Amino acid sequence: MIGIATAVDVAALKDSTLLNMGIFGLFVAVTMVIVFRASRNNKTAADYYAAGRSFTGSQNGTAIAGDYLSAASFLGITGAIAVNGYDGFMYSIGFLVAWLVALLLVAELLRNTGKFTMADVLSFRLQQRPVRIAAAISTLAVCFFYLLAQMAGAGSLVSLLLGISDWGGQALVIIVVGGLMIMYVLIGGMKGTTWVQIIKAVLLIAGAAVMTLWVLAIYGFNLSSLLGAAVETANNPAVLNPGLQYGKTETSKLDFMSLGLALVLGTAALPHVLMRFYTVPTAKEARKSVVWAIWLIGLFYLFTLVLGYGAAALVGSETIRTAPGGVNAAAPLLAFYLGGPLLLGFISAVAFATILAVVAGLTITAAASFAHDIYASVISKGKADADTEVKVARRTVVVIGILAILGGILANGQNVAFLVALAFAVAASANLPTIVYSLFWRKFTTQGAVWSMYGGLGAAIVLIIFSPVVSGGATSMIKDANFALFPLSNPGIVSIPLAFFLGWLGTVTDKKREDTAKQAEMEVRSLTGVGAEKAVNH
C-alpha cells in the first residue's frame, strides 16, 4: 500500500455506521458513569461552577486542551491543510502562539482575583453593575458564536459518518447531541464536564498520534517525501507555499492579517477557557495548567500538519471536497484509508465526543455567567443565596441547550473553523482590552470598560453582519442578497484596535476616578494570591 493513492470509496463508509454508533455509544456510557460518580459531591456553587477548585494543574491542563481542541481544530484544520495546503497550517500557529498571551498576561492574575466568571475580575475595582452586565453579555455572545460552530460541525460530521444526508435526520442527531450535553452539564456541573474533557483530550491526542505515526511510516518517516506525495496527488506544487487560499487578492491578504490578529488575541479572552482557571486551587496550578495545555495543544497541531498533508497525499483533495461533509471530512476519510472501518469508527466517535465536550464546556460557562453575573448580582441585587443561584444556573443550562440545538440546526452546513475564528474575533474585541487594562492600567475606569466592551462587541458583530460571510458570496449564509459593505470576512483588524482605543478614550474622558483602595487590593491580590479561594475539601 506504500505510496499508492487508492481512492477512498466514500459510499462504503455507510457500511460502518453501526460500528461508529456502537463506539460512540460506549463513550457516552463510560463518561456518564464517571459524571455520575464525580457529581456525588456537588453541593455548593464552588462545586458546581468551579469543581470545588479540586483539580490539579495537569488535570486542568488536559481539560483545557480538551476544551480548546474542538471539532474546528481537529476536523477543520486537518481539512484546511488537506485542501488549501500551507494556509491551513497557519491557523494552528495562531491558535498555539495565542496561549502565550494567556500564560504571560492573564491566567495567574485572573485566578488570583476572580471567583467563578470573567466578570468577577473585570468588575473587581470598577462599578459592579454596568461592568458585570457588559461582561456577561459579551460572555453570552462569544459562547453563542462558538456553540453555533460546534453544532454546525456536528451536523456535517453526521452526514459523513452515519450516512444521514437528509436535513431531518441531521437535525435529529443535533437534537440527540444537544440532549446528551444538557444531561452532562445538569448532572455533572463543572466536575463532570471537566472529566468528559479530560477523557476526550486523551482519546483525541492518542488517536491523532496513532494516525500521524501511521502516515509517517508510509513515507519512511521522511517529512519531505510526505510533502512530495501531497504535491503529486494534488498536481500542484503550490500546496507547500503560503497564499493558496488567502493570497489571491489584496483584500484576501488583508483578511488573512485580520484572521491572524483575531486568533492570537482571542484565546486569552474566551470565557470558557478563562473559567477553567478557577477549577484549580492556586495560581501556581493555573500556570501549570497553561503549560500542560501549551505542550498538548502544540503537539496536537504538529500532528495535524502530518494528517492534513497525509490526507492530501493519500485521499486527495478532490475526494475530500466532494465527500459529504466536505472539507471537514478529511480526517475521517484518512482514518478510513489507513485503518478501515474500525479506525474510522474510533476517530468519528472521538470527533463526536469532542463536540459534546466542548459544547458542555461552553454551556456551563454561559449558564454560570447568567446565573452569577446577571441573576445573582443584578436581578436579585446580591440577595439570592448560593442554592438559588445554582438552581438558576441549571435552568439556564436547559435554555441554552435548546437554543444551541435550534442554532445548530440552522447553522448546519457552515464552515466550522471559520465560525470559530469569528468567535475568536468577537472575544478579542469585546473582552481582551478590558481584561488587560483592568489588570495592568491603574487609571482605567468604568466608562473605559463599558465603552470598550460594548464598542468592541458591537463593532465585531456589525462588521460580521455586513461582511461576505453573511451575504453576497457563493458560500454566504444568505446567498440571494448582497449587503456586504465590509470587504473582509474577519472583523478583527478593525474591531480589536477600536476596542483598545475606546477603552483608552473612555478612561481619559471619564471625570470620575475609581477607588484607589480597590485598585491596590486587586493588584496585590493578583500578584500574590492573598485571600484567593482554595480547594474545597469534602
Add this chain to the structure above:
Amino acid sequence: MGNDAHTPDAAASVDFEQVQSTQQFQELRKRHRSFVFPMAVAFLLWYFAYVLLADYAVGFMSTKVWGNINVGLILGLLQFVSTFAITSWYVSYSNRRLDPIAAEIRDEIEGHEFDKDGNRVGGVNK
C-alpha cells in the same frame, strides 16, 4: 455570595494600599512586568513578522531548503519552538524570581492575623 465577588477571607481586613506601597511588593511588580511585557512584545512581533512574510513574501517563503521543505515550513515550525521555549523560560523565571517573594508577602499578610486553622488571632477587626 452575590454582589461582592469575594466571600470573607483571610485578607478581609488588610490595608492593601499599605502593602502596595511596600518596597517588597514594588519589587515583585517590577520583576513580573519586566519579564512579561518585553516577552509579550517580542513574541507578538515575531508572530506578526511571520504572518506578514507568509502574506506578502510568498516567493521567499516558498524557497526550498532541503527536499520539499521550504522556508515557510521551517519558520512555521520555529513558531512552535519559540512558543515552547518562552513557556519553559517563564516557568523557570517564576519559580526563581516571582514565587518566593509572592509567598513572603502572602505569609506576612495572612500570617499576622490568622493561625494555621484560619482562626483570627490578632489584627484589626473589621
